[in-house]
Amino acid sequence: MKRIMYMLFIAVLLTGGLAGCGNTERKAKERVKIGIMLSDVGLGDQSFSDAAFAGLTKARDELDILFDYRELQQTGSYEKGFTELVEDGNDLVIGLGFMVLADLEKVAKKYPEQQFILVDSVSELKNITSITFKEEQGSFLAGAVAGMVTKSKVVGFVGGADVPLIHKFKAGFEQGVKTVNPAAEVKVAYSEDFGNADLGGEIAAGMIDQGADVLYAAAGFTGVGVLKEAQARKKFAIGVDSDQYFFAEKAIITSMLKNVDIALYDAIKEFKNGKKLGDRQIELGIEEQGVGLAPVRVIKLSPEQERNLKELETKLAANKVSILLD
Amino acid sequence: MTIKRKLLLNLLVAIGLSIVMISFIIYRMLMIQTSNQDYVQVLLTVQNLQAETSATKQSLSNFSFNPTDGNRQDALAKIAKTSEIFTEAKGLIQEADSRKVLDKALEKFSDLNTEAKKSLDGKISEEVKRQSLRSEGILNDLYLLNIQVNDYYDALQEDLQSQIQFIIFSAILGSILLVLVAGGIGVRLTSSITGPLKRISINAQEIAKGNLKIESVSYKHKDELGTLNQSFNIMAAQLTSLLQKVNQASKEVEDFAEEIEQENVVLIEISNQVAVSTDELSAGAQTVSEDLQQSVELIDEMDKEIMLNLDYSRESSSYSQEAVIAIGEGRKAIDGQKGLITENKKASYSIQAATGKFVGYAANIEDMAKSVAAIAAQTNLLALNAAIEAARAGEAGKGFAVVASEVKKLAEESNEATTQIFDMVNLLKTGLDEVGEAVNKGGVIADEQMESMNMTMSAFENIEAKVSGISKKIAQLVGGMETSKELGAKVLHNVESISAVVEETAAGSEEISASTTEQLSAFGTLSGKVTDLRKLTNELNESVSAFKF
Numbered sequence: 120m121k122r123i124m125y126m127l128f129i130a131v132l133l134t135g136g137l138a139g140c141g142n143t144e145r146k147a148k149e150r151v152k153i154g155i156m157l158s159d160v161g162l163g164d165q166s167f168s169d170a171a172f173a174g175l176t177k178a179r180d181e182l183d184i185l186f187d188y189r190e191l192q193q194t195g196s197y198e199k200g201f202t203e204l205v206e207d208g209n210d211l212v213i214g215l216g217f218m219v220l221a222d223l224e225k226v227a228k229k230y231p232e233q234q235f236i237l238v239d240s241v242s243e244l245k246n247i248t249s250i251t252f253k254e255e256q257g258s259f260l261a262g263a264v265a266g267m268v269t270k271s272k273v274v275g276f277v278g279g280a281d282v283p284l285i286h287k288f289k290a291g292f293e294q295g296v297k298t299v300n301p302a303a304e305v306k307v308a309y310s311e312d313f314g315n316a317d318l319g320g321e322i323a324a325g326m327i328d329q330g331a332d333v334l335y336a337a338a339g340f341t342g343v344g345v346l347k348e349a350q351a352r353k354k355f356a357i358g359v360d361s362d363q364y365f366f367a368e369k370a371i372i373t374s375m376l377k378n379v380d381i382a383l384y385d386a387i388k389e390f391k392n393g394k395k396l397g398d399r400q401i402e403l404g405i406e407e408q409g410v411g412l413a414p415v416r417v418i419k420l421s422p423e424q425e426r427n428l429k430e431l432e433t434k435l436a437a438n439k440v441s442i443l444l445d
Numbered sequence: 446m447t448i449k450r451k452l453l454l455n456l457l458v459a460i461g462l463s464i465v466m467i468s469f470i471i472y473r474m475l476m477i478q479t480s481n482q483d484y485v486q487v488l489l490t491v492q493n494l495q496a497e498t499s500a501t502k503q504s505l506s507n508f509s510f511n512p513t514d515g516n517r518q519d520a521l522a523k524i525a526k527t528s529e530i531f532t533e534a535k536g537l538i539q540e541a542d543s544r545k546v547l548d549k550a551l552e553k554f555s556d557l558n559t560e561a562k563k564s565l566d567g568k569i570s571e572e573v574k575r576q577s578l579r580s581e582g583i584l585n586d587l588y589l590l591n592i593q594v595n596d597y598y599d600a601l602q603e604d605l606q607s608q609i610q611f612i613i614f615s616a617i618l619g620s621i622l623l624v625l626v627a628g629g630i631g632v633r634l635t636s637s638i639t640g641p642l643k644r645i646s647i648n649a650q651e652i653a654k655g656n657l658k659i660e661s662v663s664y665k666h667k668d669e670l671g672t673l674n675q676s677f678n679i680m681a682a683q684l685t686s687l688l689q690k691v692n693q694a695s696k697e698v699e700d701f702a703e704e705i706e707q708e709n710v711v712l713i714e715i716s717n718q719v720a721v722s723t724d725e726l727s728a729g730a731q732t733v734s735e736d737l738q739q740s741v742e743l744i745d746e747m748d749k750e751i752m753l754n755l756d757y758s759r760e761s762s763s764y765s766q767e768a769v770i771a772i773g774e775g776r777k778a779i780d781g782q783k784g785l786i787t788e789n790k791k792a793s794y795s796i797q798a799a800t801g802k803f804v805g806y807a808a809n810i811e812d813m814a815k816s817v818a819a820i821a822a823q824t825n826l827l828a829l830n831a832a833i834e835a836a837r838a839g840e841a842g843k844g845f846a847v848v849a850s851e852v853k854k855l856a857e858e859s860n861e862a863t864t865q866i867f868d869m870v871n872l873l874k875t876g877l878d879e880v881g882e883a884v885n886k887g888g889v890i891a892d893e894q895m896e897s898m899n900m901t902m903s904a905f906e907n908i909e910a911k912v913s914g915i916s917k918k919i920a921q922l923v924g925g926m927e928t929s930k931e932l933g934a935k936v937l938h939n940v941e942s943i944s945a946v947v948e949e950t951a952a953g954s955e956e957i958s959a960s961t962t963e964q965l966s967a968f969g970t971l972s973g974k975v976t977d978l979r980k981l982t983n984e985l986n987e988s989v990s991a992f993k994f
Contacts, residue, residue: 150592162582163575172581185589188582316571343571365510 151211151391153178153186154204156197156223158216160314161190164340166360167379171215171238173361174380178387197222205230211390213238213383217284223247234396236386238379239284241400248396250386252377252403254284254337255291255442256435257410261357261375262295263431264415265333266303267424268355268372269296275306275326277345279313279338288337288359288375290444298440299427306331310341319344320351327352335359335375346371355417362413374413382409406436447668448638455634459627466619473612477605484598490534491594495587497527498554502580505561509574517565520573524558543593550586557583641670645677657685657994685994695985702979709975713968720961723954730951737944744940748933755926762919765912772905772912779898779905786891786898793887800881807873814866821859828853 155175157168175186187207189200197219204212205226212233214223217240227235227244234246241249265274276292278285293305306329308322319341323334327349334349335357336342342359343366349356350370358364358374382403390396403409412432420428434440504520531551538547557576564572644662651659659681664674831849835842 161579163578165574165578169578169581172585176581176585179585179588185592186585187589188585347571 151182151184151387152207152209153184153211153213153387154207154209155186155188155213156194156200156204156215156219157188157190158197158214158218159191160340161192162188164314165343165363165366166339167215167239167377170361170377170379171213171383174383175213175387177380178384178391182384182388182391184387184391198225201226201235202229205233210234211236211387211396215239215379217282234390236383236396238383248386249400250382250403251400252379252382252409253405254287254375254377254410255294255444256404257375257377257412258288258291258335258337259295259298259435259440259442260405260412260428260432261335261359261373262292262297262305263299263428264295264373264412264420265292265335265355265357266296266298266300267420267428268418269300269303269333271330271332272300272303273306273330274303274333274335275308275323275329275331277319277322277326277334277336277338277342278307278309279336279341280311281309285309285337287444288335291442292335294442295431298431310338312341313339315341316344316347319346320348323348323356324352327354333357333372337375358413364413364416369417372417373415376411376413378403378409378411404435404438405432406438448670451634451668455627455630458630459623462619462623462626466616466623469619470612470616473608473615477608477612484594484601487534487537487594488598490530490537491587491591494527494530494534495584495591497523497530498580498583498587501527502577502584505565505573505577505580508565509570509577512568512570512573517568520561520565524561527554528558538590538594540593540597543590543597546586546590546593550583550590553579553583553586637666638670641674645674648677648681652681652684655992657681657688657992688989688992688994691985692989695982695989698978699982699986702975702982705975706972706979709968709972713965713972716961716965716968720958720965723958723961727951727954727958730947730954734944734947734951737940737947741937741940741944744933744937748930748937751926751930751933755923755930758919758922758926762916762923765916765919768912769909772909776902776905779901783895783898786894790888790891793884793891796884797881800877800884804874804877807870807877810866810873811870814863814870817859817866818863821856821863824859825853825856828856 153175155171157164157171159168161168162172163169172188175188178184179186187204187209189204191197191200194200194203197214201212201214201219201223212226213236214220215238220237220240220242223235223237224242224244224247227233227242227247231246234248235244236248236250238250239252241251262274274292274296276289278289289307293307296303296305306326308326310318310322312318319336319338321344322341323336323345326334331354333355334345336345337359338345343363346356346358346363346367350367354370355372356367356370358366358371360375360377360379362374362376364371364374382401386396386401405411412428431440501520501523504516504523508516508520531547531554534547535551538544557579560579561573561576564576641662641664648659648662651657661678661681662674664671828849831852832846835846835849838845
């Protein structure tokens with residue numbers, strides 16, 4: 120009896136000791152992990168990737184999630200990047216831009232249980248949630264501002280590629296300009312390259328030469344060249360995707376905001392709160408704050424212009440303005 | 446195990462467990478101290494790294510907006526500083542996961558470093574701006590790293606907390622266990638000691654009260670208590686059996702005492718009877734002894750008598766022979782006497798005649814004497830008258846008085862002389878009567894003698910014959926006497942033996958008597974003792990009845 124009690128006592132001490140030793144293993148807090156495949160030039164494009172990155176950073180800081188990213192430069196192909204992100208155990212993998220669609224779908228089919236988000240393009244796959252923006256709405260407002268600001272009644276649009284997505288920018292911009300300034304002409308050019316600022320500058324220079332005094336680019340980093348050129352030629356420019364004021368503080372009167380950051384932040388928040396994203400297709404417009412305009416700087420709009428702009432924005436939000444897409 | 450050793454062991458176990466527990470706690474404390482001591486440094490370094498990377502980003506951004514040499518130098522300095530901290534962090538961070546993240550960040554930083562320097566040297570603002578933005582990637586990695594190291598630190602802290610809690614818990618648990626174990630053992634031990642002790646104590650109290658019907662305590666350990674219990678049980682059992690025996694013995698003693706008392710009474714009676722009998726016996730023996738003594742004397746005398754008789758018988762024998770001769774002579778003498786007796790007869794007749802004459806003479810004297818007596822009586826009467834007349838005459842009568850007295854005297858003397866004569870005459874008459882009678886008798890006797898002579902003659906003849914027979918018989922008697930003498934000697938001897946035995950018997954009887962007396966007194970004492978014994982037995986019974994068994 121006595122001996123049994125000794126044994127028991129010692130056994131308790133030993134198990135206690137072992138348990139104590141075992142406790143030194145880390146018990147990391149379970150956080151939602153999100154992987155993002157940055158498109159094109161990746162981080163520092165001061166556009167789409169940076170906006171997405173900012174959204175993720177915000178989500179990281181506010182929603183206490185973790186994220187990792189891949190860039191094309193590292194991985195060589197989008198497919199490899201997506202695969203790595205899936206293999207790394209990210210709960211949600213995000214693809215940016217229509218360029219990744221094919222590769223994303225390939226990987227999504229390979230990992231049917233993995234949840235993906237595709238921004239800026241639409242996929243029909245079950246495990247891909249598509250988030251698209253009504254860029255035409257934002258571009259419409261940008262066009263309205265451009266129409267109000269132009270003196271030469273010639274404005275320019277530089278698209279990164281001649282693709283339907285960019286066409287949405289173009290269409291919105293053209294109809295916006297025409298709405299406030301029916302007499303204005305809209306010059307359109309496609310750079311076919313999203314990462315070439317110099318090319319952008321060249322295209323911009325050409326447009327300015329043709330009389331354009333307000334330029335709008337939807338061409339990634341190429342667009343930055345457009346902005347810089349506009350500033351260099353003392354013309355006005357309108358940024359795209361994010362507030363690009365700081366690229367050319369003397370030229371950029373506003374930016375067409377594609378709030379990828381907000382969209383992603385909201386989607387991540389939803390995901391984190393346990394909602395299944397599924398194969399929903401989310402389309403974000405002015406109403407959803409998916410798109411909009413950055414504060415107007417450099418120039419000063421008249422109260423009437425402001426009121427007009429505000430009215431247009433309200434109408435767009437209420438879908439009372441129909442934008443014709445080609 | 447003895448109780449002393451048990452108690453000692455219990456104490457040692459408690460102390461030993463305490464030491465184990467304290468050692469364990471100290472060991473755990475030391476473990477805590479050695480772990481996570483310098484991890485704060487890692488945290489600081491990572492935060493520093495984040496800050497510096499941020500600063501680098503900012504300085505690059507600054508340069509992109511304002512590409513002055515100052516901003517360039519500033520950016521380069523920041524990059525250098527960041528690089529330095531990266532190296533420092535590399536030295537500090539050991540955990541595999543964190544290391545991986547750090548390496549990733551460092552790789553990106555290396556790229557950034559190269560690109561940024563190139564851009565800075567070439568003063569390509571756009572590229573610098575781009576690198577500034579790209580540093581966000583490093584910052585993201587550093588954010589992850591920070592989270593990891595913070596998590597790790599938290600884990601360490603938690604671990605520390607849990608270890609402290611564990612120590613506290615195990616100390617409390619250990620203490621409780623210690624108290625339980627030591628207390629349990631102690632309680633069990635003490636109860637294992639006090640329990641049986643209590644029960645033994647209760648039993649002892651019961652026994653003290655006199656109740657021996659106790660349930661014996663079951664205690665199997667071979668220690669002092671076991672010995673005590675065993676001894677106690679044996680004691681109780683022995684006490685019970687002792688009391689039972691005492692009780693039984695007491696009863697037996699009581700019965701026995703009663704029996705003894707009864708027996709004693711009978712015995713005393715018997716003893717008394719014995720005493721009486723013994724006394725009687727003794728007296729009888731004495732008598733026997735005395736009788737025997739007398740018998741011996743008598744036998745002795747008889748022996749002597751026999752001897753004498755023997756002699757006499759022998760003499761008788763010779764006498765009888767002489768007698769035969771004498772008888773012959775006697776016959777002759779008797780014949781001579783016959784003649785003498787005839788002559789004697791003739792003489793007797795003569796005397797008878799002379800005596801008759803003499804009686805006549807005596808009667809005459811008597812007549813004369815009677816006449817004198819009458820004169821004397823007259824004289825005396827005269828003298829008396831004379832005396833009375835003399836007295837009347839007085840002085841003149843004096844002379845007469847004297848004559849009167851003389852006359853009286855003479856009268857009295859005459860009276861005496863007459864009396865004497867009467868006596869003499871009477872005597873003569875008696876004598877004469879006697880002579881007459883004697884002569885008559887002599888005649889008768891002479892006749893008878895004649896007859897007797899004849900008879901004697903025939904008797905002598907018979908005697909002669911008889912004496913011859915006697916002589917023969919005496920000879921035979923002498924033989925028998927001698928035989929008697931021998932037998933007498935033997936008898937004497939036997940009687941003496943008997944006497945001795947009887948004396949011894951007498952002595953024995955006296956001793957018996959004395960013993961019986963002593964025995965009687967002893968019986969008296971015994972009776973007293975038995976009474977005492979009964980008293981004691983009663984007391985004992987009272988005492989024993991106080992017990993229940």
